[in-house]
Amino acid sequence: MDVVALEKTEVYQGRYRVERTLGAGGMGVVYLAEDVKLGRKVAIKQLRSDMTGNSAEARFRSEAQLLARLNHPNIVRLYDVLEEDHNIALVMELVEGVTLKEWMRERSTTLAEKLDLLMQICQGLGKAHCLGIIHRDLKPENILVTNDGVAKITDFGIAKALDCDQQLTREDHIAGSVQAMSPEQLQGTSLDARSDLFSLGSIAYELLCRSKPFERGDKSALAFAQQITSKPHIPPHQAWPEIPKPLAALLDRLLGKRPEQRPESAERVFEALELVRKHGIDINTQQYSETVTQLLIKPRRRRGRIAAVLSGVAILGAGIFWGWQTYLQLPSQYIAILPVELSNEVYMGKEEENLVTAITQQALMSAPARLKSSALVSYTPEPGTTHEQQLQELKHKGVTAALLARLNCMALRCNIELQRINPIDSEVKQRTNFTFISKKHQEAQYTIRNAVIELFPSDYQRESYSETKMAEADYAHYLAILTKSYADVVLQARDFLALEELIAKYPRNINLYSLYSLCAFEKFGKTDNDEYLSKALRILTNAEVSKVDEVAILEAKLLIKSVSSDEEGFKFILNKLQSKGHPSAHLPAQYSRFQYMKGDYIQGLTYAKQAAALKPTPQNLYLVAINQMGVGDYEATRKTLRDITQQYGEFWSAYALLAVIELENANLELAEQAILTIPASERSWRTNGNLGTISFLKGNYSQALQTFHSILKSSPNNLQMLMQVAETHIMLSNSSSASKNFEKIVELSAQSTDLRSRRYRAVALANLGQIPASIALIKDLLRDSPDDTYVKYSAAQVYALAGEWQSATYHLEQLFEQGMGAEWFVLPIFQQLCTVSQAPKALQKKICP
Structure with a gap:
């Protein structure tokens, strides 16, 4: 069935009458024909006679197989496949x-x-x-x-x-x-x-x-x-x-x-x-x-x-x-909890007073998860601020509803007034009063939470579900752990074990799941220990089987996934929450954090800006700043951090990040000043670690070691601290101690897939002489996160240790161009550039003493 034969065939295979040629391409010729059986015009695409062969025929057959699967008004349809003597033609819809x-x-x-x-x-x-x-x-x-x-x-x-x-x-x-x-x-x-x-x-x-x-x-x-x-x-x-x-x-x-x-x-x-x-x-x-x-x-x-x-x-x-489905359903609610107010005439012991306050606060915080299109906004007012000042601050945060509880307790009875306030005009939109028995903590928590939900229009109220009541002793144990978390105390293994036992005993109690997830997240942030993040995910997955409140479980899983490397899992949960009308600004903020953890700072910055545009909270602006820093845009980062500190005062994370910026630029005095502005009780291990880095860059290696080791006491597997200890030992010419720390890093990072762990592993391998494995890993990191400052710095180290000076100098020049200070290049391997003839003179002038 060559071209000539088909053109001259009046009726091919008893069905198709060819009328004329419509066009020709690289592989085929297209003819106008009539399907005489069905009385319709068709297009026949025939493989050119000079294109016959295994590859060409295979492509034609592949096209036929794919088109057979496609049936859509915006795709040209396949009607039939004609074959004769190894020649093939496709009968297709004629598009006029x-x-x-x-x-x-x-x-x-x-x-x-x-x-x-x-x-x-x-x-x-x-x-x-x-x-x-x-x-x-x-x-x-x-x-x-x-x-x-x-x-x-x-x-x-x-x-x-x-x-x-x-x-x-x-x-x-x-x-x-x-x-x-x-x-x-x-x-x-x-x-x-x-x-x-x-x-x-x-x-x-x-x-x-x-x-x-x-x-x-x-x-x-x-x-x-x-x-x-x-x-x-x-x-x-x-x-x-x-x-x-x-x-x-x-x-x-x-x-x-x-x-x-x-x-x-x-x-x-x-x-x-x-x-x-x-x-x-x-x-x-x-x-x-x-x-x-x-x-x-x-x-x-x-x-x-x-x-x-x-x-x-x-x-x-x-x-x-983000939020488009929310608009079609309900306007988003961003809910903040004001401090619980206690009447001066509270007649109960201090311990009981603290418990009733914690119960009330927890009840208020759990209510948004029971409302459609609503999210809880983290809020802790500055000490001494008035009620009006607090509402004004919430207005700037983009909060749409503030919840306030006023308690007046006497003996065993407490009268509570609950208010839903609009921060924009400070008006009380809804209020309710009732009395509860203070000793019946569990019943009080459920009653308060349900009453809060009733403060919102019925459109926002999701279907209620039954919760198994805990025994008093178990509930007391739960309250003890809850009180620790409110006091910002990092939970210990025994506390997590106790929560796991309570969850196994009460598998439908959402408060237990929420508390476990939040504590696991906070423990990771303060200690870099991800053990309980994995446990939290397993527990939350089991909760889905137990038919616990789906939205609350999804929110908890998203929190845990936001600091993982599981992008597909994160997106899956994100899409499920979006489909349920979750508030628009909450989701891009979570996605920005996830992209930042993954090292994709350009994407992270895009979503952070989206979150900040929808809700300009200091947390969302901080997300903008950390991603700006990730791409090496120090000036933009400084500007964002200035905006945060000017608008929101003592937002300590902004000062901590400012210290990192000044540290990278080797402005050591400014970095130290920013850190010391933060109260000691508010400094994270990373911020304290940066004090050690300042000592290192100043040449005070003994002081640096002391700081790093103090952090390792509470977090012995902290890869960042182990790396800094190893590099400090290098400066002290303690090669055996440095090697032991590098070996521990390699061992601990063997199964890790996150960006930081892989980066530390690459540098450790290079220092241990395992150059091919190190270079393979650093190439992957440069491909995955080419804009990351620390990936560039690690690449410069790895290539220098490998003796590949051209690649090393390429990354060093990039780091200097974006503003990194020369003090960062005191390691002996960088100083070797001073004796390398092919190193650029301008670079040697910056690095060499």
């Missing part, structure tokens, strides 16, 4: 229209029409991706537009199923068009659906901006490919100065060099386009009406919530639509 390339060239269209077309492409692409199919050659020539304006994706000739072998493309590694390929496709690395999203970004850019994102000019295919993989695209506003901000942000995100910088799916891109299409297109002119932008500038009441969502689109480029 033009290619998108022709459509763009020949038509003058409105923005609304362009968005409609892009949304259709997203729907077709989303269907393919859902079935595990990547197109790999998405370009305007492979999208057909019918006369009725329907977009249809075609030519799946080099498409790939995610679960199939890649042998078909190995003979022609970059099969397809260079301009349609993602950077990872051009580089020959593994692909997922986000590769097609880069190609979609190129199409959207050309359609909206009427130019291509990368200028080819007279460049060769190889040079053009290098441009796509390494050079930034032309900014959308440069190609189209009037481009709406949400669309410019979306194009920037789609054209991200790395897959993780792009939206997670075609469905998310569709949602972004749909949002602009619905709220930003004037119904009369069909052009962009600035509705979206105006909502960003002048939010009010319900429209303010749309503004928050659309602001997220502008920042995230439609990465994840």
Whole structure:
């Protein structure tokens, strides 16, 4: 069945009458034909006679198999497969229209029409991706537009199923068009659906901006490919100065060099386009009406919530639509708990008074988990502040509801007044009074919590569920641990064991799960011990089987996952919470923290800014700062930290981070001053460790060792301290002691996958002479987190220890360029650069004494 034979066949196989040739490509010829059996026009795509062979036929068969799985109005349909004498042809849907390339060239269209077309492409692409199919050659020539304006994706000739072998493309590694390929496709690395999203970004850019994102000019295919993989695209506003901000942000995100910088799916891109299409297109002119932008500038009441969502689109480029479902359901509630107020006439012992206060506080804090679209905002007022000052501070934090409890206790009875206050106008929106028996602690906690829930409109109240009452002795044990956590005491192994036993005994009591998770999280933050994080996840997973309150369990799991390296697990929980209408600002803040822990500071900064835009709390601004520091932007970090300290006063984490910035810049006196501003009781082990680092950089090695060892007493497996002890021993010429610490680091980090552990392991291996393993690990780290200051510093160490001075100096120059001080390079291995002839003179001048 060669080309000539098919053209001259009046009716092929008794069914198809060929009328004429429609076009030809690299592998096939397309004919217009009539299906005489069904009386409809079809397109027959036949393999060219000069392309027969195993590879070409295999591709044709692969296309047929993939199209057979696809049935969608925005994908050209496959009707039949014709085979004869090793020749193959595909009978396909006839699309009466033009290619998108022709459509763009020949038509003058409105923005609304362009968005409609892009949304259709997203729907077709989303269907393919859902079935595990990547197109790999998405370009305007492979999208057909019918006369009725329907977009249809075609030519799946080099498409790939995610679960199939890649042998078909190995003979022609970059099969397809260079301009349609993602950077990872051009580089020959593994692909997922986000590769097609880069190609979609190129199409959207050309359609909206009427130019291509990368200028080819007279460049060769190889040079053009290098441009796509390494050079930034032309900014959308440069190609189209009037481009709406949400669309410019979306194009920037789609054209991200790395897959993780792009939206997670075609469905998310569709949602972004749909949002602009619905709220930003004037119904009369069909052009962009600035509705979206105006909502960003002048939010009010319900429209303010749309503004928050659309602001997220502008920042995230439609990465994840935080809060959009929340808007469709209920306005988000950000709830803070004011200090419990006790009447002066409280007639009970001090111990009983403390217990009743803790019970009331815990009841108030557990209520938001029982409300839809609500999240608890962490809040501890400054000592001596008035009620009005506290409400003013909560107003600046973006809090929408403050809960206050006033207690008046006498003998065994307590009268309680509960208030829900709006911090914006300081008005009491709802209040209730009742009496409870103070000795019946457990009943009091449940009664108070349920009464708090009743302060909110019924729309917010989720279905209640039964909780098994604890025996009095068990509840007393729970209260003792709860009181410790309120006193900011790090729980010991016996406390966690006691909670585990209580959970096993009362598997439906959500308070036990919440307390365990919070304490495990805080223990990790203060000691770097992740043992109880793993236990917490196992316990929370078991809780799901026990049908405990789902949202509360998901919140607890998200807290634990935010400091893990399990990105898929984190996203899964995040999406589940989003689907349940969780408040919009809470989720990107968690995601920002997760990206920071993973070392992806660019992504972390994107989500931190989104969280801060929705809710400018000091915690969210601090997330912005730590990610700015992660990418080495010290000046931006300082500015953010100044904003925090000026607006929120004694937010000690800001001073601790400022010390880190000054420390990296070798401004040792300023770093020490920032740390000493923090009360000793408020300093974390990391902050105290930085005091040791200051001593190290000043050359006071004995003092540095003393500080590091004091931290190791309470946290003997702390990798950071072990590394600093080892390096201090190097400066003291105690090589055997240094080696012992490096060996311990290698042993402890053997199964670790987080960024910091892998970094310490790479440096330790290099110092122990295991250079190949060390370099392999540092290459992985540079690929995963190329902007991380400490990864660059570790890379400089590893390459210097390996004698690869060119690579070492490359990273050293980057560190100096971003402002790191010369004091950081006193280690003997760096000082060897002073005798290396190929080292740049400017670098030697900075490092060498």
